Amino acid sequence: MRKVNTITLLLTCFLGFSSCAENALKEEKKADTNAKESTQKVAGSPWVKQFEDTFDVGSGLSQWTKEQRADYNSWYCDYSSSVPTTQWRDGKQCLEIKTTKLNAYKYQSGFITSNYQYKPENNTEYMLSANIKLIAMDGGTYKSFKDTYGAWPAFWSVQGNGWPTKGEIDIMEGYSFAPNASRFTSNIFYGTSVGANLLGNAAERNYPANFNVDGNNGWHLYESFWRMKDNVVTVTIKVDNITVATYTNGSVSNLNFNNFGTHSIIFNINVGSKDSNFIDPNKINLFTTVMMWVDDVTVYKRPI
Structure with a gap:
């Protein structure tokens, strides 16, 4: 900034x-x-910065790959490489991902993957942090994310090749179920065969009950701490410095963090689902648009 x-x-x-x-x-x-x-990032010594993007306007998102494809989890969302842009928002230079309704059952959105990848070696820890705001607009009027239905924004890390054999860490998955409702979770996915997740949603953890997406003017700090100490792996998810979940191999049956590969960072907004019992396509309402603004993203590393 x-x-x-x-x-x-x-x-x-x-x-x-x-x-x-x-x-x-x-x-x-x-x-x-x-x-x-x-x-409120804590990144003093002995943390050493490994990656950063402050999304300066005009930077061109050169550190990222912008996806052009349909979403894997929804019949109703296509990703366009033209959607992720850098904009001035709330006086900050931000990544902006926004949704656009194309027709009754099709929405355009954005999905970006970092070219940078990381994974802790033994006796090291990585801290991945991002400041994010979720907001909607109805014409020229701002609306709360909680007023929408069917939006599914996410901040996560993954090794996409051979999913889920090299793991997935969901730091924030948001779901809007208006009127005036939303749900936020963290999650872990893993399997030993391509395309077969062995965990189901057993690792899903809800955000604290008092988490208010509109608090602090809508800006929140989302963090993942991924560490390996004496070959024991721990992943901790935090929002605004409050722990959401702490995962080890013993947290969920069939989870093996030691088999996780190097991960890229992902920001996206999905719309709808392939499961109509989860998100009813007939109720989807994103007003004019739902947007994800990302002020910055950083990765730090330290010895432990």
Whole structure:
């Protein structure tokens, strides 16, 4: 994120109005406080940054692959490579993924996969973090994600080749079931044969009951901590620094984190489902659009 050059601002104010310097310092302090409230990332020593994208407007998303295909889990959603863009939103430079209704039962959306991949070696830990906001629009009016029905945004990591034999870690999966309802979960998928998930949804964990997607102006910090200590793997999912779930091989029958491969990072918004009992296609209502804004995404690594 770009910030105003404080030195230039102070010099200008000093020459023009003596009180401006004090106001500028107050504004800078306020901006820093707001930034900390938004991100609250803990990445001091011994954490070392491995990957970052701040989604500067005009950057072209060169660190990502933009998918062009139908969604695997829904009859109603196609991904277009033209959808993921960088935009100024809420005064931040963001990745924006938005939905568009093409006809009664077809929606266009976006799906991006990082070219960067990671996996902890023994006695190391990785921290994957992203600041995300989910919002809808009805014409020129903003609507809550909770007012929509049938939206399915996600922030996750996966080794796509040979899925699910190299694992999948879902940090955030959101589901909208209006009126005024939504559900957020984490999940893990794994199997020993291509196309066959052995876990079902046994690893799905609901977010805390008091999680409010509209809180903090809609911005939330979503994190995955993936570590291997003496060949024992632990994955911890957090939202706004609150633990959602902690997984080990013993958490779910048939789970084997030690067989997970290197993972890419994914952001997408699916619409609907192939299971009409889960998401009724006749009830889908995304107003004009549902959007995912991602302020930044980072990966840090440390020895443990």
